[in-house]
Amino acid sequence: MKLLTAAQTRQADAATIEQEGISSADLMERAAAAFTDWFCQRLSPAEAGEVLVVCGPGNNGGDGLVAARLLHHGGYRVQVALLPADKHSADFELNRQRLPAAVPVAEWAPAQLPAVAPGTVVVDALFGTGLNRPLTGAAAALVAHLNTSKARIVSIDLPSGLLADAPQPADSPVVQARHTITFELPKLALLLPQNARYVGRWQALPIGLSPQFLAEADTDTYLIDVTLLAGRLPARPTFSHKGTFGHALLLAGSRGKLGAAVLAARSCLHGGVGLLTVQVPAVGYAVLQTAVPEAMCLADAHKHELSELPDLKPYNAVGLGPGIGQDDATRAVLEELLCTAPVPLVLDADALNLLGANRSLLDLLPPDTLLTPHPKEFERLTEPARDDYHRLELLRDFARRHRCYVLLKGAYSCLATPDGQRYFNTTGNPGLATGGTGDVLTGLALALRADKRLSPLDAALLATYAHGRAADLAAVHTGQAGLTAGALPHYIGRALQELTTEEF
Numbered sequence: 001m002k003l004l005t006a007a008q009t010r011q012a013d014a015a016t017i018e019q020e021g022i023s024s025a026d027l028m029e030r031a032a033a034a035f036t037d038w039f040c041q042r043l044s045p046a047e048a049g050e051v052l053v054v055c056g057p058g059n060n061g062g063d064g065l066v067a068a069r070l071l072h073h074g075g076y077r078v079q080v081a082l083l084p085a086d087k088h089s090a091d092f093e094l095n096r097q098r099l100p101a102a103v104p105v106a107e108w109a110p111a112q113l114p115a116v117a118p119g120t121v122v123v124d125a126l127f128g129t130g131l132n133r134p135l136t137g138a139a140a141a142l143v144a145h146l147n148t149s150k151a152r153i154v155s156i157d158l159p160s161g162l163l164a165d166a167p168q169p170a171d172s173p174v175v176q177a178r179h180t181i182t183f184e185l186p187k188l189a190l191l192l193p194q195n196a197r198y199v200g201r202w203q204a205l206p207i208g209l210s211p212q213f214l215a216e217a218d219t220d221t222y223l224i225d226v227t228l229l230a231g232r233l234p235a236r237p238t239f240s241h242k243g244t245f246g247h248a249l250l251l252a253g254s255r256g257k258l259g260a261a262v263l264a265a266r267s268c269l270h271g272g273v274g275l276l277t278v279q280v281p282a283v284g285y286a287v288l289q290t291a292v293p294e295a296m297c298l299a300d301a302h303k304h305e306l307s308e309l310p311d312l313k314p315y316n317a318v319g320l321g322p323g324i325g326q327d328d329a330t331r332a333v334l335e336e337l338l339c340t341a342p343v344p345l346v347l348d349a350d351a352l353n354l355l356g357a358n359r360s361l362l363d364l365l366p367p368d369t370l371l372t373p374h375p376k377e378f379e380r381l382t383e384p385a386r387d388d389y390h391r392l393e394l395l396r397d398f399a400r401r402h403r404c405y406v407l408l409k410g411a412y413s414c415l416a417t418p419d420g421q422r423y424f425n426t427t428g429n430p431g432l433a434t435g436g437t438g439d440v441l442t443g444l445a446l447a448l449r450a451d452k453r454l455s456p457l458d459a460a461l462l463a464t465y466a467h468g469r470a471a472d473l474a475a476v477h478t479g480q481a482g483l484t485a486g487a488l489p490h491y492i493g494r495a496l497q498e499l500t501t502e503e504f
């Protein structure tokens with residue numbers, strides 16, 4: 001799925017209107033009807049009580065007027081508050097006329113903003129993708145009034161005051177919505193942590209925008225979902241053997257952090273790798289042989305941390321990082337690996353922190369290496385980000401400069417590619433915010449990078465999606481709070497199976 005900018009959304013509207021031979025008012029009716037259906041499925045007229053629809057001067061306000069009409073006809077008690085404005089869009093005016101007289105309408109000027117009782121259901125239709133500057137004056141006053149009222153706010157398209165795809169001053173007035181219901185495709189602003197307090201839970205409702213326009217739209221930003229992944233994970237051939245799915249080497253663990261090596265190893269095996277060899281410090285040898293009998297194990301000569309690199313010839317991919325610590329001997333292993341790796345690399349955790357502490361090593365990164373930092377690890381590789389938008393710019397620049405794939409982990413993890421593309425993940429849940437889940441991702445990514453049938457991009461996309469999907473499958477049984485990294489590997493196979501396609 002593509003992520004479109006506000007400007008592209010307007011172009012999609014125009015293309016839809018032209019190709020279907022409909023009016024913009026028809027498309028507004030379709031969008032507002034989708035919103036109203038969503039609303040009615042969640043709140044009955046009795047549960048909603050008095051619904052306050054606040055409308056701005058443009059087509060976002062027009063959506064609100066249509067929703068007010070449809071809710072009224074659906075038996076809801078509705079009133080409409082209009083933001084004072086000198087001019088209104090044509091479709092706003094049209095739907096102002098269509099609003100039944102039985103629906104009370106009042107213009108809410110800053111001087112006398114009526115009280116909004118706590119818990120009132122408010123439909124925020126002030127501004128959407130047409131917002132082009134921070135709110136001031138009457139609009140800012142109304143937004144502040146709504147936010148302090150503790151109303152239950154659902155925003156149409158965007159929480160009013162939030163720009164669709166660009167940063168804005170941190171003190172800009174923005175509606176704090178419980179839900180944001182957007183149309184067809186999400187906007188970038190909905191995916192960023194700094195906007196979470198405004199956006200609440202978001203959902204994109206289909207409104208039949210031109211499939212041709214969407215297919216041809218030029219974007220460098222995508223969502224990782226099942227449609228994007230279709231066909232990327234081939235079925236496992238009948239006459240497969242262990243070599244078919246690659247032999248991976250995992251370099252992991254240090255004294256007191258051997259669990260990371262176990263988690264990554266188990267995940268790699270559940271990710272479908274053919275053979276796995278794990279090298280751990282000598283202290284971990286018995287642990288790995290016991291905990292992960294399916295993996296072959298090499299004991300590093302050093303007792304407590306990794307100090308040597310084995311011969312890499314037998315391996316199709318190498319993973320380094322989970323639990324390795326940052327001792328000098330381990331840094332030397334990283335440097336040797338970067339200089340000699342003839343195979344795809346997956347670097348995580350302290351391997352990234354070692355890169356951050358020894359920036360000259362970044363110049364040794366082989367092309368197509370996959371790095372999987374969380375935001376703090378990424379900051380150590382680059383610089384502190386001003387905000388989430390700046391962090392995405394840093395991410396794109398880093399991936400381009402070092403010709404690598406960088407997966408910035410978090411809600412909606414973002415994969416940046418060497419050619420400047422960005423992919424936001426759509427799976428996962430807050431249950432992943434627990435120790436060891438990154439190690440599980442590393443093991444899964446290593447398994448897929450060892451599969452010679454997969455491109456570096458496909459392996460990274462599949463690992464990102466399946467890791468979050470495994471968490472979603474697990475959380476059904478464990479709950480989010482009860483989700484542990486150790487439970488995740490058991491759901492990876494099913495997550496991958498859902499993505500496997502049998503070619504005709």
Ligand SMILES: NC(=O)C1=CN([C@@H]2O[C@H](COP(=O)(O)OP(=O)(O)OC[C@H]3O[C@@H](n4cnc5c(N)ncnc54)[C@H](OP(=O)(O)O)[C@@H]3O)[C@@H](O)[C@H]2O)[C@H](O)CC1
Pocket residue numbers: 009012013027028029031056057058059060061062063089126127128129130131132133134135136139156157158183184209
């Ligand atoms: N495909 C879809 O997603 C569809 C979405 N629809 C809805 O249409 C809106 C977008 O409507 P639009 O009229 O383009 O813009 P807004 O309603 O968001 O804003 C109205 C005008 O407000 C002015 N503006 C911008 N910023 C401010 C501000 N800070 N303070 C005051 N006024 C502001 C601006 O006009 P200017 O002349 O002042 O620049 C805006 O034009 C979308 O969000 C959906 O809700 C369609 O209904 C159907 C398809």
Ligand SMILES: [K+]
Pocket residue numbers: 060124125126127128155156157158159160
């Ligand atoms: K809105």
